[in-house]
Amino acid sequence: MTETKQLTCVGCPAGCRITIEMEGGEILSIAGNTCDVGEQYARQEAIMPMRILTSTVKVTDCPYRVLPVTTDREIPLKMIDQAMEIIRTTVVKAPVSFEQVIIENLLDTGANVIASRSLPALH
Amino acid sequence: MRKYSAVVIGGGSAGLAAGITLKENGIDDVLVIEKDDMVGGILNQCIHNGFGLHTFHEQMSGPAYAERFMIRAEEVGLDIKLNSMVTHIHPDRTIEYVNRDEGYVTIQADAVILAVGCYERNRGALAIPGQRPAGVFTAGQAQRYLNIDGYMVGRKVFILGSGDIGLIMARRMMLEGAKVYGVAEIMPYSNGLPRNIKQCLEDFDIPLYLNHTVTNIYGKDRVERIEVSKVDEKMQPIKGTEMYFDVDTLLLSVGLIPENHLGDAAGIEMDPRIKGPSVDENYMCSIDGFFACGNGLHVHDLVDYVTLQAQRAALGAVHYLKNGPAEExxxxxxxxxxxxxxxxxxxxxxxxxxxxxxxxxxxxxxxxxxxxxxxxxxxxxxxxxxxxxxxxxxxxxxxxxxxxxxxxxxxxxxxxxxxx
Known part of the structure; x- marks a missing residue:
């Protein structure tokens, strides 16, 4: 049986509406995307949605209490709760350099959690 | 009185881009005045991904986007005054500012770039009935508490308004372990970017109630419950459609307004449609030598366009400093x-x-x-x-x-x- 899914591409702010037709796990057609990013997104989204995860971790010895962090590549959407449990309990000591690796190979996804900015140490 | 070729008011995404572009184009005597203790403005609290696709051809977080500009600002030797608040600007391009070290200072500029950002509409602007407990925040205020100051603002959350900050905060609160009960939007469509509806609401199964608004707030010290009603075509609540949510927090994402009191007081003509200065092709305002860009000109959905317009405003200022105003x-x-x-x-x-x-x-x-x-x-x-x-x-x-x-x-x- 052919299954039709409507997707909104998150690849850029345009947010193209993509229609994907599938049958038994096979992709029959992809329509509505206006670039390659959209096609890749639709193919991935149909099998296993992937997202960049951003959050903050606690920071000590710093004028600020938290450091913004991001995964350096997408991780499976279904692993985000598990990833947040690790991120919420992580503490890092200042100074922090821009894009410093904070958590290596998060949950064996191959993605590192890196600092979104530099932060100075106290004094 | 200290004189500058150009003074940029505001060190956020627009002000940094404008200041850097001025320096890159041969204007050496530039000062950026920033009220906060760091530059980058609102980007510092926008820790989510999605910035920079046009400017850097990759997607990055807000702080990372800001950091790239800070690095560049340092390279070009941009003079930035932090913790300094501009109190008045005048048509003769004198500028008054205050800070702890210098007190009250007046300076003179040949060109002034307004990069002053915007502010959030709040509960008072909407006149939501009900009690006045703690727990009602604008979405951007909650975003700052959470992402810069490191405080969780609530555990059971409802969001009024489907602007991008509201959507982003819905996801953010869920990630931090809060429960977001829903987002109400008075219009029949969302005011957020389509991708944010997808990745902030649908990914987390947060319901979006279109044609709905908050009609009452209950709670003595802290929010305990809110009432949400469906609205008719005239945006009036329909009796009998009330729903109740037992939440401790209500976030408001109900619009941004350019922060234009400085320009307004100086007599710069405002465009009522954008609520910011009316500008020409060089981003020059109605008074010669004043330029405007960023969210203080009109509210943007993408920082990339803020950067682009700030660069154009700076180039407009460079042109003006060399050639004077257009005689047409x-x-x-x-x-x-x-x-x-x-x-x-x-x-x-x-x-x-x-x-x-x-x-x-x-x-x-x-x-x-x-x-x-x-x-x-x-x-x-x-x-x-x-x-x-x-x-x-x-x-x-x-x-x-x-x-x-x-x-x-x-x-x-x-x-x-x-x-x-």
Whole structure:
């Protein structure tokens, strides 16, 4: 049986509406995307949605209490709760350099959690 | 009195880009005045991903986008004064500011760039009835508490307004372990970017209630419950449709307004449609030597366009510092049927350096529309566009020579194409 899914591409702010037709796990057609990013997104989204995860971790010895962090590549959407449990309990000591690796190979996804900015140490 | 070639008011995304562009184009004597203890402005609290696709051809977080500009600012030796608040600007381009070290200072600039950002509409502006407990925040205020100050603002959350900050905060609160019960939007469509509806609400199964608003707030010390009602076509609550949510926090994402009290007090003409200064193709305001950019000019959905317009405003200021103002009467760019506004709102058709780009927003969502730009009866441009929504700013570029014959106001119109 052919299954039709409507997707909104998150690849850029345009947010193209993509229609994907599938049958038994096979992709029959992809329509509505206006670039390659959209096609890749639709193919991935149909099998296993992937997202960049951003959050903050606690920071000590710093004028600020938290450091913004991001995964350096997408991780499976279904692993985000598990990833947040690790991120919420992580503490890092200042100074922090821009894009410093904070958590290596998060949950064996191959993605590192890196600092979104530099932060100075106290004094 | 200390004199500068150019003073930039505000060190956020617009101010940094403007200051850097001035330095890169041979204006050495530049000062950026920033009220916060760091530059980067609102980008510092926008820790989510999605910035920089146009500027850097990759997606990055807000702080990372800001950091790239901070590094560049350092490279070009941009002079930045932190913890300093501009209190007045005057038509003669004197600027008054205060800070702890210097006290009250007056300086003089040959060109002033307003990069002052915007502020959030709050509960008072909406006149939501009910009690006055703690726990009602604007979404951006909660975002700052959480992402910069490191405080969780609540555990059981409801969000009024589906602007991008509200959507982003819905996801953010869920990630931090709060429960978000829903987002209510008074309009029949969301004011957020389509991708944020997807990745902030749908990914987390957060319901979006279109044509709904908050009609009551209950709680003695802290919010305990809110009432949400459906609204009719006139946006009036319909009796009997009330729903109740037992939440401790209500976030408001109900619109941003350019912060223009400085310019207003100096007599700079405001465009009521954007609530910021009316600017020409060089981003110059109604008073010579004043320029405006960023969310203080009009509220943007993408920081990339903030950067782009700030760079153009800086180039406009460079041109003005070298050549003075254009000796030509400006023609207006008028938003006609279906168009909310255009920036710039006026141009000097014979003083366009190569190209001019218009940014515009449409009034209501249209699956397909024909955009027509006319001068009198003459059509300058006609193009078909798909999936237009008010939350996404559109752009249209003209070469200067395409506007050479323009002898009066030009009008932008959007007409919906209905297919059977």
């Amino acid at each position: 009467k400006a023609v207006k760019a008028v938003p006609g049927n279906g168009i909310l506004y255009t920036v710039p709102a006026r141009i000097h058709p014979h003083h366009i350096d190569k190209t001019v780009e218009f940014f515009y927003r449409i009034r209501k969502p249209m699956d397909e529309a024909v955009i027509t730009v006319k001068c009198g009866d003459r059509v300058l441009r006609r193009q078909t566009k798909k999936y237009l929504v008010p939350s996404v700013m559109e752009r249209m570029m003209f070469a200067g020579r395409q506007l050479e014959d323009v002898d009066g106001d030009i009008t932008f119109e959007a007409e919906e194409v209905i297919h059977d």
